[in-house]
Amino acid sequence: MSDMAFRIEAVRARIRAAAQAAGRDPAGIRLVGVSKTHPVEAVHAAFAAGLVDFGENRVQELVPKMEAGPPGAVWHMIGTLQTNKIRHLAGRVDWIHSVPGAAALHEISKRAVAHGRTIRVLLQVNISGEGTKSGCEPDELPALVAAAAGLPGVDLRGLMGMAAPADDPETVRPQFALLRQLRDRHLSPAHELSMGMSHDLEAAIAEGATMVRVGTAIFGERDYLQT
Ligand SMILES: *Cc1c(COP(=O)(O)O)cnc(C)c1O
DSSP: OOHHHHHHHHHHHHHHHHHHHTTOOGGGOEEEEEOTTSOHHHHHHHHHTTOOEEEESOHHHHHHHHHHSOTTOEEEEOSOOOGGGHHHHTTTOOEEEEEOSHHHHHHHHHHHHHTTOOEEEEEEBOOSOOTTSOSBOGGGHHHHHHHHHTOTTEEEEEEEOOOOOOSSGGGGHHHHHHHHHHHHHHSOTTSEEEOOOTTTHHHHHHTTOSEEEEOHHHHOOOOGGGO
16 A cells, blocks of 8 residues: 555544544545645545545645646635636636635636536635634625525535634534534535544534545645745
8 A cells, every 4th residue: 555545544544433433424524635735746646546536725726736637536625715716716626615705606606607517615604713714704604605596607515614723623623513503504414514624523523524624644744835
Protein backbone atom coordinates (compact mmCIF):
# COMPACT_ATOMS: atom_id res chain seq x y z
CA MET A 1 0.00 0.00 0.00
CA SER A 2 1.31 3.47 -0.86
CA ASP A 3 1.66 6.08 1.90
CA MET A 4 -1.27 7.93 0.33
CA ALA A 5 -3.46 4.83 0.30
CA PHE A 6 -2.46 4.14 3.91
CA ARG A 7 -3.45 7.63 5.09
CA ILE A 8 -6.76 7.54 3.21
CA GLU A 9 -7.55 4.16 4.73
CA ALA A 10 -6.67 5.49 8.19
CA VAL A 11 -9.17 8.35 7.72
CA ARG A 12 -11.80 5.93 6.43
CA ALA A 13 -11.22 3.80 9.52
CA ARG A 14 -11.82 6.86 11.73
CA ILE A 15 -15.03 7.58 9.81
CA ARG A 16 -16.22 3.97 10.22
CA ALA A 17 -15.47 3.98 13.94
CA ALA A 18 -17.22 7.32 14.49
CA ALA A 19 -20.23 6.19 12.47
CA GLN A 20 -20.44 2.94 14.40
CA ALA A 21 -20.24 4.79 17.72
CA ALA A 22 -23.14 6.98 16.56
CA GLY A 23 -25.18 4.06 15.24
CA ARG A 24 -24.89 5.38 11.69
CA ASP A 25 -24.10 3.75 8.34
CA PRO A 26 -20.61 4.91 7.26
CA ALA A 27 -21.78 4.72 3.63
CA GLY A 28 -23.78 7.87 4.39
CA ILE A 29 -20.61 9.88 4.98
CA ARG A 30 -18.69 11.22 1.98
CA LEU A 31 -14.97 11.87 2.38
CA VAL A 32 -13.83 15.04 0.61
CA GLY A 33 -10.03 15.26 0.40
CA VAL A 34 -8.86 18.85 0.77
CA SER A 35 -5.81 19.14 -1.48
CA LYS A 36 -5.17 22.87 -1.08
CA THR A 37 -1.48 23.89 -1.27
CA HIS A 38 -0.55 20.37 -2.46
CA PRO A 39 0.38 19.78 -6.11
CA VAL A 40 -2.03 18.17 -8.55
CA GLU A 41 0.18 15.06 -8.49
CA ALA A 42 -1.09 14.49 -4.94
CA VAL A 43 -4.64 14.56 -6.30
CA HIS A 44 -3.75 11.95 -8.90
CA ALA A 45 -2.11 9.77 -6.23
CA ALA A 46 -5.16 10.03 -3.98
CA PHE A 47 -7.51 9.28 -6.88
CA ALA A 48 -5.43 6.21 -7.74
CA ALA A 49 -5.85 5.15 -4.10
CA GLY A 50 -9.63 5.37 -4.43
CA LEU A 51 -10.49 8.91 -3.32
CA VAL A 52 -12.98 10.54 -5.69
CA ASP A 53 -14.03 13.82 -4.02
CA PHE A 54 -11.62 16.75 -3.77
CA GLY A 55 -12.02 20.16 -2.20
CA GLU A 56 -10.15 23.42 -2.63
CA ASN A 57 -10.66 26.72 -0.86
CA ARG A 58 -9.36 29.16 -3.47
CA VAL A 59 -10.67 29.65 -7.01
CA GLN A 60 -7.20 30.29 -8.42
CA GLU A 61 -6.06 26.91 -7.11
CA LEU A 62 -9.24 24.98 -7.85
CA VAL A 63 -9.49 25.95 -11.54
CA PRO A 64 -6.08 24.61 -12.66
CA LYS A 65 -6.51 21.49 -10.52
CA MET A 66 -9.91 20.76 -12.06
CA GLU A 67 -8.25 21.02 -15.49
CA ALA A 68 -5.17 18.94 -14.70
CA GLY A 69 -6.72 16.51 -12.24
CA PRO A 70 -8.17 13.06 -12.97
CA PRO A 71 -11.17 13.26 -15.33
CA GLY A 72 -13.34 11.26 -12.92
CA ALA A 73 -12.73 13.50 -9.90
CA VAL A 74 -15.66 15.25 -8.22
CA TRP A 75 -14.69 18.81 -7.31
CA HIS A 76 -15.89 20.83 -4.33
CA MET A 77 -15.35 24.54 -3.74
CA ILE A 78 -15.17 24.90 0.05
CA GLY A 79 -13.55 28.29 0.65
CA THR A 80 -14.72 31.87 0.93
CA LEU A 81 -16.66 32.59 -2.22
CA GLN A 82 -16.26 35.87 -4.07
CA THR A 83 -19.20 36.45 -6.37
CA ASN A 84 -17.04 37.81 -9.20
CA LYS A 85 -15.01 34.56 -9.34
CA ILE A 86 -17.94 32.17 -9.70
CA ARG A 87 -17.82 32.37 -13.50
CA HIS A 88 -14.40 30.70 -13.48
CA LEU A 89 -15.82 27.66 -11.69
CA ALA A 90 -19.21 27.21 -13.24
CA GLY A 91 -18.18 25.07 -16.21
CA ARG A 92 -16.70 22.27 -14.12
CA VAL A 93 -17.24 22.46 -10.35
CA ASP A 94 -19.64 19.84 -8.95
CA TRP A 95 -20.39 21.23 -5.49
CA ILE A 96 -20.05 24.65 -3.89
CA HIS A 97 -20.16 24.32 -0.08
CA SER A 98 -19.46 27.90 0.80
CA VAL A 99 -22.43 29.88 -0.51
CA PRO A 100 -22.75 32.87 1.84
CA GLY A 101 -25.78 34.71 0.50
CA ALA A 102 -28.31 35.62 -2.17
CA ALA A 103 -25.92 37.42 -4.53
CA ALA A 104 -23.77 34.28 -4.84
CA LEU A 105 -26.86 32.11 -5.39
CA HIS A 106 -28.03 34.31 -8.24
CA GLU A 107 -24.59 34.38 -9.85
CA ILE A 108 -24.21 30.56 -9.59
CA SER A 109 -27.63 30.17 -11.20
CA LYS A 110 -26.81 32.52 -14.08
CA ARG A 111 -23.42 30.93 -14.79
CA ALA A 112 -24.64 27.33 -14.42
CA VAL A 113 -27.52 27.92 -16.81
CA ALA A 114 -25.12 29.48 -19.33
CA HIS A 115 -23.15 26.23 -19.25
CA GLY A 116 -26.28 24.07 -19.37
CA ARG A 117 -25.35 22.66 -15.96
CA THR A 118 -26.80 22.30 -12.48
CA ILE A 119 -24.43 22.94 -9.58
CA ARG A 120 -25.07 21.36 -6.18
CA VAL A 121 -24.77 23.97 -3.46
CA LEU A 122 -24.66 24.16 0.31
CA LEU A 123 -25.38 27.28 2.31
CA GLN A 124 -22.51 28.08 4.63
CA VAL A 125 -23.68 29.07 8.08
CA ASN A 126 -21.62 30.85 10.71
CA ILE A 127 -21.92 28.32 13.55
CA SER A 128 -18.84 29.36 15.52
CA GLY A 129 -20.17 32.82 16.31
CA GLU A 130 -16.78 34.26 15.38
CA GLY A 131 -16.88 37.49 13.42
CA THR A 132 -14.06 36.38 11.16
CA LYS A 133 -15.77 33.20 9.94
CA SER A 134 -17.65 33.54 6.67
CA GLY A 135 -21.14 32.30 6.02
CA CYS A 136 -24.64 33.54 6.63
CA GLU A 137 -26.21 33.98 10.04
CA PRO A 138 -28.77 31.35 11.10
CA ASP A 139 -31.65 33.83 10.89
CA GLU A 140 -30.90 34.48 7.20
CA LEU A 141 -31.53 30.84 6.27
CA PRO A 142 -35.27 30.92 5.58
CA ALA A 143 -34.89 33.68 2.96
CA LEU A 144 -31.90 31.97 1.34
CA VAL A 145 -33.63 28.59 1.17
CA ALA A 146 -36.62 30.25 -0.47
CA ALA A 147 -34.39 32.12 -2.93
CA ALA A 148 -32.54 28.94 -3.95
CA ALA A 149 -35.80 27.10 -4.57
CA GLY A 150 -36.71 29.47 -7.39
CA LEU A 151 -33.36 29.44 -9.20
CA PRO A 152 -32.57 27.24 -12.23
CA GLY A 153 -29.15 25.60 -12.32
CA VAL A 154 -28.90 25.58 -8.52
CA ASP A 155 -29.60 22.42 -6.55
CA LEU A 156 -29.66 23.27 -2.83
CA ARG A 157 -28.44 20.10 -1.13
CA GLY A 158 -27.77 21.20 2.46
CA LEU A 159 -25.65 23.24 4.85
CA MET A 160 -21.96 23.66 5.58
CA GLY A 161 -20.27 24.90 8.72
CA MET A 162 -16.88 25.22 10.38
CA ALA A 163 -16.50 24.89 14.11
CA ALA A 164 -14.14 27.16 16.01
CA PRO A 165 -10.67 25.64 16.47
CA ALA A 166 -10.51 23.78 19.76
CA ASP A 167 -7.94 21.60 21.51
CA ASP A 168 -10.73 19.26 22.52
CA PRO A 169 -13.20 18.85 19.62
CA GLU A 170 -15.86 17.61 22.04
CA THR A 171 -16.19 21.20 23.22
CA VAL A 172 -17.40 22.31 19.76
CA ARG A 173 -20.02 19.59 19.40
CA PRO A 174 -22.80 22.10 20.19
CA GLN A 175 -21.75 24.05 17.08
CA PHE A 176 -22.18 20.94 14.93
CA ALA A 177 -25.46 20.17 16.67
CA LEU A 178 -26.66 23.68 15.81
CA LEU A 179 -26.02 23.08 12.10
CA ARG A 180 -27.99 19.83 12.26
CA GLN A 181 -30.90 21.56 13.98
CA LEU A 182 -30.88 24.33 11.39
CA ARG A 183 -30.90 21.77 8.58
CA ASP A 184 -33.77 19.82 10.10
CA ARG A 185 -35.76 23.00 10.67
CA HIS A 186 -35.21 24.79 7.36
CA LEU A 187 -34.51 21.89 4.96
CA SER A 188 -34.95 18.22 5.86
CA PRO A 189 -33.03 15.39 7.53
CA ALA A 190 -32.30 14.05 4.02
CA HIS A 191 -30.19 17.12 3.20
CA GLU A 192 -26.41 17.17 3.53
CA LEU A 193 -24.36 18.40 6.46
CA SER A 194 -20.80 19.33 5.43
CA MET A 195 -18.92 19.59 8.70
CA GLY A 196 -15.82 18.10 10.30
CA MET A 197 -12.13 18.33 9.36
CA SER A 198 -8.97 16.39 10.24
CA HIS A 199 -9.07 17.15 13.95
CA ASP A 200 -12.81 17.18 14.64
CA LEU A 201 -14.44 14.72 12.21
CA GLU A 202 -15.49 12.35 15.02
CA ALA A 203 -17.45 15.09 16.80
CA ALA A 204 -19.04 16.15 13.50
CA ILE A 205 -20.05 12.59 12.62
CA ALA A 206 -21.53 12.15 16.09
CA GLU A 207 -23.75 15.14 15.26
CA GLY A 208 -24.77 13.89 11.83
CA ALA A 209 -22.14 15.01 9.28
CA THR A 210 -22.75 13.54 5.81
CA MET A 211 -19.63 15.12 4.25
CA VAL A 212 -16.30 15.56 6.03
CA ARG A 213 -13.60 17.80 4.55
CA VAL A 214 -10.20 16.35 5.40
CA GLY A 215 -6.90 17.90 4.35
CA THR A 216 -3.97 17.40 6.70
CA ALA A 217 -4.78 13.82 7.70
CA ILE A 218 -4.62 12.77 4.03
CA PHE A 219 -2.17 15.10 2.33
CA GLY A 220 0.07 16.07 5.24
CA GLU A 221 0.93 19.46 6.68
CA ARG A 222 0.48 22.48 4.45
CA ASP A 223 3.39 24.74 3.59
CA TYR A 224 1.79 28.05 2.72
CA LEU A 225 5.12 29.48 1.63
CA GLN A 226 5.05 27.12 -1.36
CA THR A 227 1.90 28.63 -2.84
C1 LIG B 1 -8.46 23.53 4.80
C2 LIG B 1 -9.90 23.28 5.00
C3 LIG B 1 -10.35 22.03 5.49
C4 LIG B 1 -9.41 20.89 5.86
O1 LIG B 1 -8.71 21.18 7.01
P1 LIG B 1 -7.74 20.09 7.71
O2 LIG B 1 -7.64 20.55 9.09
O3 LIG B 1 -6.43 20.15 6.98
O4 LIG B 1 -8.39 18.76 7.57
C5 LIG B 1 -11.72 21.85 5.62
N1 LIG B 1 -12.60 22.82 5.30
C6 LIG B 1 -12.20 24.03 4.83
C7 LIG B 1 -13.22 25.05 4.51
C8 LIG B 1 -10.85 24.29 4.67
O5 LIG B 1 -10.46 25.49 4.20
